[in-house]
Every structure is written in C-alpha cells, then in structure tokens.
Amino acid sequence: MQQLISISDIRLREDESPSCASDPVFPVAENLCRVVSNEWVNPEYKHLVLDAPPTALTAKPGQFFHLACPPADDQTAFLRRPMSLYRVSPDRGQIEFLYKVQGVGTRGLAFLEAGDTLDALGPVGRGFTLPEGAQHVLLLARGVGLATLAPLAEFAVAQGAAVTALLSARSRGLVMSADYLREVGAQIRIVTDDENNSDVVHVEQLIREVHAQRPFDLLATCGSNRLLILLQQLAKAFGIPGQTALEQHMGCALGACFACVRAFRKPGADTQLTYRRVCCDGPVFDLQETVSW
Structure with missing residues (x-):
C-alpha cells in the first residue's frame, strides 16, 4: 500500500499561517517497505536496507524519511522518527539508512528482521544542491x-x-x-x-x-x-558557498506542527534572526545562515 500526497497538499493558505518558503515540488507517500537486512556495522550503529515503492526511490541527497518505529522492550515511540537517507538505489528498488541505536525509536528499529514491514513517510524535506x-x-x-x-x-x-x-x-x-x-x-x-x-x-x-x-x-x-x-x-x-544538514526532533515532518522551529540568520545578516522549520525549509540549509548550538 502506498498513499501518495503532494507536499503542496498540506500547505496552509498564506492568510492562515506562514508556509514553507518556496514550497518544494516533490511527492510524499506513506511507503510500506519490506526489510531486506538490518545488520550491525559496529557496536553502536546498524545498517537498514529496505525494498521500497517507486515514490520512495525518488529521494534526493539530504532528504529524509519519517519512520514509524516498532515497539522496543514494551516501550513505544508514539511519534515517528526522522531518519536521513543513507542511500537510494532505484535500479534495485531499495533505500537504506544508517542509524545509531540509542533511544526508544531506534531500539525498536534494531529489532526489525528480514521480511518485516516498516512504514516510511517520505521522501521529505529539501536536500543538497550543487553549484x-x-x-x-x-x-x-x-x-x-x-x-x-x-x-x-x-x-x-x-x-x-x-x-x-x-x-x-x-x-x-x-x-x-x-x-x-x-x-x-x-x-x-x-x-x-x-x-x-x-x-x-x-x-x-x-x-x-x-x-x-x-x-x-x-x-x-x-x-x-x-x-x-x-x-x-x-x-x-x-x-x-557551504551547506549543512541539521538534525532536529519533529512532530509531523510536513510543516504543520511547528515542533522543529529553529533560529537562523537572515540572508546577508550576522545578527538579525528569522525562524524556520527544519522539516520543510530544510533539513539542508545555507552554511552561513545556520546558527550554531
């Protein structure tokens, strides 16, 4: 099953609330992916490979997926977890993630085995661009x-x-x-x-x-x-020029909940700040506009 929507479908009208600047043009889908493998690469990180539907295979460098993580040790991650794309292979029909096992969500991911199903919403966000x-x-x-x-x-x-x-x-x-x-x-x-x-x-x-x-x-x-x-x-x-990809806790990952708002420098200004949503204005941002934490 793959429920397909356009990112523009979730945009609020301009007279209701600010929308993501220059709304991105890419499809977003709830992709039900089959686990191919989920192996440890070292004591802290695992490499997850998924067979994915066509929409997921359009992912670009710097975009991410919002994963519905399974329960872990009787604990449940009630919100999805944003996960950066590690690799996309359209010829094999696969997407890949490399993740650190450290919280409830990623501990749940660590239990996935070959043949299991993972719900991955995406691809979401603005990726890298080359000059x-x-x-x-x-x-x-x-x-x-x-x-x-x-x-x-x-x-x-x-x-x-x-x-x-x-x-x-x-x-x-x-x-x-x-x-x-x-x-x-x-x-x-x-x-x-x-x-x-x-x-x-x-x-x-x-x-x-x-x-x-x-x-x-x-x-x-x-x-x-x-x-x-x-x-x-x-x-x-x-x-x-430079670009940086940011990590941030999120709610919806589609720009509606404002849970991932961060401060950024206004273009060409060192001291004047503006506020943007990491999920849809990013997660990749101009290097000089990004405020350190």
Whole structure:
C-alpha cells in the first residue's frame, strides 16, 4: 500500500499561517517497505536496507524519511522518527539508512528482521544542491553525520565533480561509510580522537592543504557544532558557498506542527534572526545562515 500526497497538499493558505518558503515540488507517500537486512556495522550503529515503492526511490541527497518505529522492550515511540537517507538505489528498488541505536525509536528499529514491514513517510524535506559547474566538493562530518552526507558524494561524482570526504570519529572502529564513499569515487581522509588528529586545528590544516592543491566549490557538513563553525569560517575565507544538514526532533515532518522551529540568520545578516522549520525549509540549509548550538 502506498498513499501518495503532494507536499503542496498540506500547505496552509498564506492568510492562515506562514508556509514553507518556496514550497518544494516533490511527492510524499506513506511507503510500506519490506526489510531486506538490518545488520550491525559496529557496536553502536546498524545498517537498514529496505525494498521500497517507486515514490520512495525518488529521494534526493539530504532528504529524509519519517519512520514509524516498532515497539522496543514494551516501550513505544508514539511519534515517528526522522531518519536521513543513507542511500537510494532505484535500479534495485531499495533505500537504506544508517542509524545509531540509542533511544526508544531506534531500539525498536534494531529489532526489525528480514521480511518485516516498516512504514516510511517520505521522501521529505529539501536536500543538497550543487553549484553550477562544481568541480570539487568537501564533505566533513563526524559520527552518524557521515550517513547524511554519503548520498551527496555519489550524486556529486555522477555530476562530474571530485569529492573529498573527511571522516571524523572517536576511533577507527567507529568510522562509517568509508567503503561506500570509496566505491562511488570519493577521496577519503580519516581523523580520530584515538590518533589525536581530530581536533579542529588539525582538521583545518588538512582542509586548507587540499584546497590549495585543488580548490573546493562547495563545503558540506552535518552532525557537529564545532565542525559547522569551522566550515563557516573557511567558507568565508575561501569565498565559496557551504551547506549543512541539521538534525532536529519533529512532530509531523510536513510543516504543520511547528515542533522543529529553529533560529537562523537572515540572508546577508550576522545578527538579525528569522525562524524556520527544519522539516520543510530544510533539513539542508545555507552554511552561513545556520546558527550554531
């Protein structure tokens, strides 16, 4: 079963309440997906692969799905959980998620087995965009943020851009997505806390060295406040655009409940703030307009 709606169908009239700016044009469906596999990739994260209906296969890098997580240990997640797209494979009819098992919702997901059904509403939100003629893209993320950025690497390479992915984690054993990124053609750099090379000073030095050899056209990040601040500074220094994907608790994920509102800088302003919904105005936002947390 797949109940299909247009995102514009849930837009409130302008005289009732503010709507998401420049309403996105993409279909949203309640997709009943069959679990193909749900395997541990390390002690904290699992990789979920789903057979999905056609609408789900239109998902773009940076978009997400709102998952109806099953119960876990007699506890139920009453609200759906937003989950970033890790990979979409239209040729195989599959979508994939990489998630950390830490709360009621993700513990429920961890119990899913091959053949089970998962209700995934989506694809939802605004994803990444490449500057016209982009030749080199930097992906910088830590932990599960790597899952959100991975589809951007595949998309950028398909558009003819080179991709450098700088992956940060506590240890080598917790580095994720490296094989996937190499498979799609990205150049990988890994830094870890254990190796004492993941501090901001060293990461900045690495980025500047790579940029000097082959300038970046876009900087993208997800999942770390300190990395966000670093890229904001570097994007200004290099004079190039940047984008960041944000994580946020949500209610409806369709812009109606206002549960995911956050402050952002107004375009071109350092001190003036506006407020936007992460679900439908994002979750991908301009790097310089994003307020650190």
